[in-house]
Amino acid sequence: MPQTTPLPGAPVRGSKSGKPIMALFDLLGRSWALGILWQLSAGPLTFRQLQDKCESVSPTVLNKRLKELRESQFIERGSEGYQLSPTGVDLFHLLKPFGPFARHWADKLQLTIAM
Template structure:
């Protein structure tokens, strides 16, 4: 299994591990944004199976890997009841992604593509 990207360690696209490159490496992994979004949308702790259902089509092994990466990155954490939630840092990331969501809607409009999602991104 590949190592979880972290600032200060070499990552895809950066031998120095600049923080922004480490973040982009982590966020560019398949399904990671979807897991973050579903944890955010749920608004509270969510169990593994429920999270898997919300991430239609994701295998349990991939979800397990992504949750481990998010835990190691400090963005999500398990509870004693074996559910998962975003940490304050994970919530901060979702807030920071707001301007990107706004930009993507402008981009979609300029490309003639309707904005079909009024609740937020579906980053799978």
């Protein structure tokens, strides 16, 4: 199967069913997809700004993910650069609680390691 944007209704990595949840998990599981969405949650960014925020992402991977996230309608290109679409904002509201959870988890691990 060629590397294409995972969309509901079509087979994706790990699933031939085409179920929407499997397409979403395939897309979000790709390198830098979640990082790009997270960075854009603070507001629009140009390609260069996004590349700086994502630190080690290569221009090739960043271009590929931006294309996939645009085709999936999670981001769009605005006058100030790339930004979350209304659907992307909805998705980010679901992802946002992971930030505090991750910090709590990291603190808990540090306590366990220190003991």
